[in-house]
Structures are given as structure tokens and as C-alpha cells.
Amino acid sequence: MTPGGRQAVIAGVATSDYPSLPNMSEHAVHGQAADRALADAGLTFADVDGFATAGFFPMYAVGVAEYLGLHPTYYDETNAGGASFEVLVEHAKYAVEAGAAEVVLVTYGSVQLSQMGRRLGTGGGGGGGFAPGPAIYDALWGNTLVGNYAMAARRHMHEYGTTPEQLAAIAVSMREYAGHNPQAQYRDPLTVEDVVTSRLVADPLHKLDCCVISDGGGACVVTTAERAADLAKPPVHILGGAHTTTHHMNLSADADLTVTGAVESGRLAFERARLTPADVDVAQIYDSFTITVLLTLEDLGFCKKGEGGDFVADGGLSLGGRLPTNTDGGGLSACHPGMRGMFLIVEAVRQLRGECGPTQVPGASIAVAHGTGGMLSASATLLLGKEAS
Amino acid sequence: MSAVGDRFFPDAMPSPAANAETAGWWEACAEHRLVVQRCIACGTTRHPPGPVCPSCRSLDWRWQELPGTGTVYTFTVVRQAFLPALADTVPYVVAAVEPDGAGGQRMVSNIVDIDPEDVEVRMAVEVVWEDMSPELALPRFRPRALGNGEGR
Numbered sequence: 001m002t003p004g005g006r007q008a009v010i011a012g013v014a015t016s017d018y019p020s021l022p023n024m025s026e027h028a029v030h031g032q033a034a035d036r037a038l039a040d041a042g043l044t045f046a047d048v049d050g051f052a053t054a055g056f057f058p059m060y061a062v063g064v065a066e067y068l069g070l071h072p073t074y075y076d077e078t079n080a081g082g083a084s085f086e087v088l089v090e091h092a093k094y095a096v097e098a099g100a101a102e103v104v105l106v107t108y109g110s111v112q113l114s115q116m117g118r119r120l121g122t123g124g125g126g127g128g129g130f131a132p133g134p135a136i137y138d139a140l141w142g143n144t145l146v147g148n149y150a151m152a153a154r155r156h157m158h159e160y161g162t163t164p165e166q167l168a169a170i171a172v173s174m175r176e177y178a179g180h181n182p183q184a185q186y187r188d189p190l191t192v193e194d195v196v197t198s199r200l201v202a203d204p205l206h207k208l209d210c211c212v213i214s215d216g217g218g219a220c221v222v223t224t225a226e227r228a229a230d231l232a233k234p235p236v237h238i239l240g241g242a243h244t245t246t247h248h249m250n251l252s253a254d255a256d257l258t259v260t261g262a263v264e265s266g267r268l269a270f271e272r273a274r275l276t277p278a279d280v281d282v283a284q285i286y287d288s289f290t291i292t293v294l295l296t297l298e299d300l301g302f303c304k305k306g307e308g309g310d311f312v313a314d315g316g317l318s319l320g321g322r323l324p325t326n327t328d329g330g331g332l333s334a335c336h337p338g339m340r341g342m343f344l345i346v347e348a349v350r351q352l353r354g355e356c357g358p359t360q361v362p363g364a365s366i367a368v369a370h371g372t373g374g375m376l377s378a379s380a381t382l383l384l385g386k387e388a389s
Numbered sequence: 390m391s392a393v394g395d396r397f398f399p400d401a402m403p404s405p406a407a408n409a410e411t412a413g414w415w416e417a418c419a420e421h422r423l424v425v426q427r428c429i430a431c432g433t434t435r436h437p438p439g440p441v442c443p444s445c446r447s448l449d450w451r452w453q454e455l456p457g458t459g460t461v462y463t464f465t466v467v468r469q470a471f472l473p474a475l476a477d478t479v480p481y482v483v484a485a486v487e488p489d490g491a492g493g494q495r496m497v498s499n500i501v502d503i504d505p506e507d508v509e510v511r512m513a514v515e516v517v518w519e520d521m522s523p524e525l526a527l528p529r530f531r532p533r534a535l536g537n538g539e540g541r
Contacts, residue, residue, distance in 0.1 A: 134437040134439075136437075140405060141483055141529075142483055144467060144469075147483050150465035151464060199468070203466040203468070253436070257462075257463060
């Protein structure tokens with residue numbers, strides 16, 4: 001925020017329908033989420049002068065803006081995979097505070113499940129005929145996207161004694177929340193035993209250590225605190241954000257597989273927000289795989305390196321636990337259309353507004369949303385607050 | 390062993406599109422020499438091959454020959470084939486191997502000639518070469534002390 005100047009807030013959020021949308025196009029998912037987020041804010045498309053989104057095609061934002069009938073004078077399509085939307089909202093904050101835009105609409109839409117089927121989800125980095133640039137140095141030896149995360153998990157287990165049961169506890173907590181989310185893809189209760197006896201996909205990660213594959217999307221509206229003052233919903237303040245990268249497609253280039261870019265993005269985001277991990281009431285942490293959550297919690301400073309297993313065990317991430325996390329059921333149970341980062345922001349805002357019903361964290365006033373993209377390649381942290389500081 | 394015929398991986402696997410920066414690594418492989426790129430200015434090793442030292446940004450580098458031994462830094466057992474070509478090869482082991490003499494730089498490869506259940510972190514391994522074609526050989530690794538280094 002600029003002291004005494006314009007302060008960026010999130011004035012509206014929405015998710016689209018999910019998790020299966022066989023009759024919708026990807027663009028229609030953007031549109032539905034955009035309609036709902038603007039309505040949530042009490043705004044219309046006519047109010048929007050900035051637009052941001054990320055997808056897998058060049059000039060993606062230009063194309064989606066056209067579909068939505070927008071002619072924005074600020075646009076952004078920074079793609080950091082699953083971390084994209086934390087980056088886009090951080091950028092939108094800077095744009096709004098600098099006066100480059102008044103109302104930035106940020107949208108996400110995907111029909112990965114209906115259009116591409118389940119092959120893509122945990123494949124990648126080894127799926128097709130395809131391996132751009134350094135990815136060939138993984139693909140030729142049959143490595144997969146989940147294989148990278150599995151190798152990080154294996155090394156963490158080796159160095160710190162982390163167990164499959166501790167990782168499973170993450171999936172169990174997410175499923176508890178999903179049981180309260182009528183839209184969630186999987187809602188039946190889950191036990192640690194269920195997770196560790198589910199089929200191994202890439203040791204030591206089981207099927208239930210992996211996110212679901214879904215259709216869906218979401219949107220949020222970033223504007224100034226001044227503009228939001230007379231809008232429909234109480235604004236949520238964007239207190240700080242930061243992002244970084246470690247490597248791209250080949251894990252050989254990553255110095256330490258047990259440490260992610262969240263160390264740096266978290267440090268900077270907390271510093272910029274003038275907060276510490278102890279201030280956070282509720283977390284929305286990218287959960288492509290259970291290990292993603294464990295590494296991120298350690299790297300953001302919620303516990304020491306190597307102590308993530310104890311932190312997440314025994315309902316540590318459940319309601320009433322050490323740090324309620326992924327209160328919509330997360331990508332592990334509720335919805336993961338490929339780049340889930342937008343869902344983290346939407347759920348964080350709903351928690352800070354007190355809208356989460358049975359999964360509401362009482363009195364939540366500070367939330368963290370942290371996205372992870374690629375093969376633990378890109379990290380982006382956002383700190384959101386009920387109050388301005 | 391989950392090899393296809395006498396191959397660990399089948400012929401339908403993709404081929405590397407080598408370019409000026411990377412051809413030397415593949416050429417060394419074709420001659421069954423394991424090499425790593427080393428920065429002449431600061432000594433930092435890197436892999437995959439690239440034009441610039443990520444540590445000091447120097448453009449000066451050389452190929453350093455490695456003895457072909459190493460240790461397993463971490464690994465996974467891939468049990469679900471995402472490449473159709475590997476449907477009959479699963480389960481197989483993908484590992485990040487730390488070759489001796491490579492300054493801690495790792496390479497992604499496979500651990501072969503061992504039951505996947507018996508692979509361990511820090512296991513001592515040595516390179517074995519699989520000739521995919523006259524121009525392409527892939528380094529894989531097997532437990533050390535199982536043989537005398539003859540290619541499979």
C-alpha cells in the first residue's frame with residue numbers, strides 16, 4: 001500500500017460452477033465467474049478498465065477480454081502455472097495503487113476435465129511428444145510431473161523422517177472441509193489409512209496424495225479502498241504480495257528439492273505486509289500434492305524446516321487445528337482445474353468476510369494465499385486482511 | 390526387470406532436439422562418456438546444458454568428463470505410465486543422481502538392474518549406457534558392485 005495514497009482491495013469474488021462442466025467452453029467459465037464476481041462487488045462490466053488472466057495460449061488475455069466484451073487499458077497475462085493468480089492480483093494491486101487502473105477484473109477458467117480428460121493432470125513433464133527445452137532432460141528418462149513432487153517428498157522423508165501418514169493427514173483435513181462444500185468433487189470422509197493404502201502413483205505419493213482433475217474457474221475484482229467503500233461487500237485489503245522462481249522444467253536445476261521459492265516470496269510478502277506467520281488466522285495453500293502443502297508451510301515460516309510432518313499431523317490443518325488450511329476442500333478434494341491459484345484467493349476473501357458457514361474460522365482477520373506453479377518452480381504469496389493494516 | 394526386449398525403454402520414446410548448446414552432451418553420451426558442463430570463470434557446474442553460468446553469467450564453459458560413479462539423491466517409482474510408450478515399462482525408477490566429480494550437480498536418470506523396491510537414497514550407483522540408436526545413447530545407473538561397468 002502507498003502510505004496516505006490509494007490502497008488496493010478485493011471488492012468481489014466468485015467461483016464458477018465446478019467440478020464437471022461438459023457443456024461449457026473454457027471462455028464461458030471465465031464469463032460465468034466474471035459475471036458473479038462483478039455482481040458480488042456490486043459492479044458491472046462497464047466499470048472495468050483493467051483485465052488479467054492466464055492460460056495456455058499466446059495473447060490469452062486479449063482473447064478472453066474480447067470474449068467478455070472488454071477493451072481494457074490495463075491488462076496482464078503473466079503465467080506462473082498454479083501461482084499465476086497470486087501474481088496477477090499482486091500486479092493488479094500495484095496498477096490500482098499507481099493509478100493505472102480503477103477496477104481490475106481477474107478471471108480464470110478451465111475445462112481440463114471435460115476437454116482433455118484425466119491424462120494431463122499428474123502427467124505433464126513427460127506426457128505426449130512434446131518436452132519443451134530442458135524438459136527433455138526429464139522426459140527421456142520417463143519422469144513425470146508427479147514424479148518431481150514424489151522425489152521432493154522422498155528426499156524430505158530421508159532428511160527429516162517425514163512419514164507417508166503425516167502427508168496423508170493433509171489429504172484427510174482437506175476432505176473434512178470438502179464434506180461441507182456441496183460443490184466439492186469428493187466429499188466422503190477419508191482416513192489416513194485410506195490414503196496410505198490407495199494406489200501408489202509415484203512412490204511415495206499415493207493416488208490420494210494427488211489433486212483431483214476438474215473443470216472450473218473463478219474471478220476477483222481489485223479496486224481502491226475508496227471505490228470499494230460504497231460497494232456491495234466489505235472490502236478485503238491486499239496487505240502484501242511477492243513472487244519468485246527457482247527453476248523451470250528440469251529438477252536437476254533446483255539446488256534443494258526440499259526447499260521451495262516460498263522461502264523468498266513468503267519473506268518478502270510478510271515484510272511488505274508488516275506481518276509474521278503468527279498473525280495468520282487461515283491459510284489457502286496450493287495443494288497439487290500433499291507434499292506441496294507441507295513444503296510450503298515450512299517455507300512460509302509456519303514451522304521450522306523438517307517439522308512440517310508434525311505440524312500437519314493429527315488434524316493440524318483442520319478447523320480448530322494449528323492452522324486451518326484450504327477450507328473449501330482444496331485441490332485435493334474440491335476442485336483442481338489445472339491452475340488453482342484463483343480458488344485460494346476467493347476462499348481467503350470469503351473467510352475474511354465471515355461467509356464460510358460450517359468451515360468458517362472464527363474471527364479470521366488475516367489470511368495467506370500461496371500459489372505454486374510448475375514442478376515446485378514458481379511461488380507467489382499474497383497476504384490479505386479484513387482491516388487496512 | 391521391466392525392460393522391453395533388451396531395452397529398458399522402448400523405441401517410441403521421444404528424441405532430444407540437440408542444438409549448439411547441448412549437442413556436446415549428447416555426442417559424449419553417444420561415445421559412452423558422462424560429462425557435465427563446468428563454468429571456466431567460477432567453476433560452477435550445471436545441467437541441463439545451457440549457454441550461461443547461472444552463478445556468474447560467464448559464457449565460457451567446458452565439458453568435464455566424469456568417472457561415471459555417483460549416488461542417488463532422491464528417486465521415485467513411476468507406477469502410472471503417462472507416456473503411452475511406457476505403458477509396458479512401469480514400474481520403473483526415476484532418480485536424481487549426483488555423479489561423483491560433478492560438484493553436487495544432479496542429473497535425472499533411471500536406476501536399473503535392481504528391484505524398484507530395493508532402491509534407497511544415498512545408494513552408490515554407476516553409469517550404464519543404453520544405445521537407443523547410433524547417434525543416441527542414454528546414461529542410466531545401476532547399483533555399484535553389481536558388475537564391472539560393462540554396458541547393458
